[in-house]
Amino acid sequence: MSQSSVSVFDRGTRLLREQPGAAVLWLIAVWLLLDLVLGLASGRIAVSRVATYTWDGITLGLVLGLAGVGLSMTYSILNFANFAHGDYITAGAFSGWSTTYLLSGLGSNASIGSLILVGAGGTVFAGDLGINVAAQPLAIILGLVVAAVVTVLLSLGMDRVVFKPLRNEEGITLLIASIGIALTVRYLIVFVFQQSTRGVTANVPGWKVHIVDGVLNVSYHEATLFIVSVALMLGVHFVLQSTKLGKAMRAMADNKDLAQVTGIPTERVVRATWIIGGALTGASGYLIALERGTLGYNLGWLLLLLIFAAVILGGIGSIYGAIGGGLVIGLASKVSLIWLPEASFARPAAFLIMILILIYKPSGLFSGRSTA
């Protein structure tokens, strides 16, 4: 007991000496935590408010984690930050919702064209189609599948056309090319689906969970997001644990040339990476639109920096890190609302955490390259 407290003290003083900035940050974090505990104990901060922020943070965090897995894997294996990742999310979401609209509106008097375009120009409204997971479970599930499949095809296609000829270039060249893809994909979506942000779900029932001093609302869509994301994450975990793929990915992330001379089919590993990452990315785009009930061409782009934050926090290359980082960023950007004067500071707060992690612990909180 006394021994461990001494070592904690030693580590503390060493931190203070070597990285005073990091020590200050730790003090701030501890102070905020104490403030939260005291606030909850004294009733200054409502328990139900914290519960609502926590639940919002978890749903956002799961989406960030799900989308982050793909970004993290391509970052470590192909060694570049893919700025097109956000627009893959948007592309997945639009393709999936196009399918859902088509399936739920087939019997109605809405034209097929406007259904495919997800009601572009205010021609069809989700409320009229009655889209929610309780009324149209099949349309939602098929939409989710199509979102995953289309995003896989898009990321494989872009890899083939854009990234493959640049395989031996520096990361910065690939990064700039990915900005080109981001612009192209985003504005192709604008060209096809138009610029307006539309509502995509009808009113959805939910549960009211009574907590000490209030109510936590959990909608069916939030529950769907939670269940599907956790299931997909477990699925990826099992796929990478029970196959050689995970090991091959780790090898490639550490040293590509060495992996190649040891007989690892590097191009096939790259393809597998895009497939797994693309599927999760498309699904995450579909799910975040389901949970928020709105869809616009900027959806993924606005999430991208948060996803980068999650991936960096978790340590680039680690899929568990991406998931963990996603949850931390999701929770941080929602729970921080307890202290922040207004909601619009939530995103800056998350970016600040990302920058601080990059500066003080660039290998991430769950550091190390451990794909799978």
Add this chain to the structure above:
Amino acid sequence: MTARETLEGIFDNDLKLVVGFMATLWVVYFVLGAVLGYDVNGIANALRGLTFWAAVYALCVLALNLHWGYAGLFNIGVAGFMAVGAYTMAIAVNPVNPTSSGAIPGFGLPLPVGIVIGMIAAAIVGLIAALPALRLRADYLAIVTIGISEIIRLSFKSVTLKEFTVLGKTFGTGGGSGLVIDNNPASFINDFLPAPSGLPVTQSVIEGWIYAIALLGFVALFYWTLARVGNSPFGRVLRAIREDEDAASSLGKNTPRFKVKAFMLGCALMGLAGMLWQASQGFVNPGTFKPELTFYIWIALIIGGAGSNTGSVLGGLLFAGVLFQGPLYVKNVVEKALNISGNPESLIAALQGPIEFLAYTLNNMGAIRFIFTGVVLIWLMQNRPEGLLGHRKEPAAAIPILGTQREQGADAVQADSIPDDAGSSGGDEQ
């Protein structure tokens, strides 16, 4: 024969290249305006717009070239530093007791003072960003800078900072609705040089032209500054750092300090560009400083060629005149030539026939030009990553080391900050 050699064959030095290119754009826009049936005022206004956009992009690209082309610092937070410059200037010069209701009070300082304060503020934000971040890998620096630029933009947008009081002094960023800046660089120059009367164009077009010409002067000033910096011992150390930081450091150069200085200078110039561009419109709001703005400047730099100041100016002209403004003219010309006036409400309606599709495409020219820009960026990365005039290899030494280079090197130093000729022929031997 490469495209660059061809270009150099036509124009034997950089100034002629830039002037020739600008003149070509003016002629093309003049012809397009005439085809569209614009009157004298309309054509003058179109050429003014072209000059303005070309100049502001050239300013931003030159500043970015100091970061990426000289020092190899991958900054994708350009929009944020521009926002700091423009907003700080606005807050500094806006009147203490605004006459219009709802206007946010400022400090009422004279404009030149405001501009200096704005540049200092942008440099200080650059310092804060650079001190810890320059140790990082290029891609991490990229993420840090874009993060900072978004933090700046979202903070300016917040209600909390809209109007607040510190030590009895009330000021603010105006939140999402932005700030009106009546006292701005454009109004300053127009007060200084009043527009002559009696010309066949409106007062506002003449004033716009005067400001656009002043901007061209600023482009020359930026170019001269960067040429001086680039050819100084400081600039040579920067280029040495870009090529091999460890080697530069082993020669006793304090590389972090050089990088921080270069970063701050570039940020100050970006801040100035923000004042000359956005603030000169008489109004700033956070929506102007989205990351897209940074990407446009990057695309312009990559088109022109990182590392070359002439290339930077050329890239700015090309991006503004051809990629950014060009499609809108093409739209007008095609609409007029084919007499298209339809407006299909969606892509499905547009698929009914070629005319409908064309009309839909023309109406969505805003999106098309970004698709086109993205494709150009990818194409450049795959086929010509060094851009039109860029090259990452040029002598770092002030005097030519190899005898064969002596003549070329001496000429080139006079011609441009970055000796283009010596770079292409002797670079491999460095």
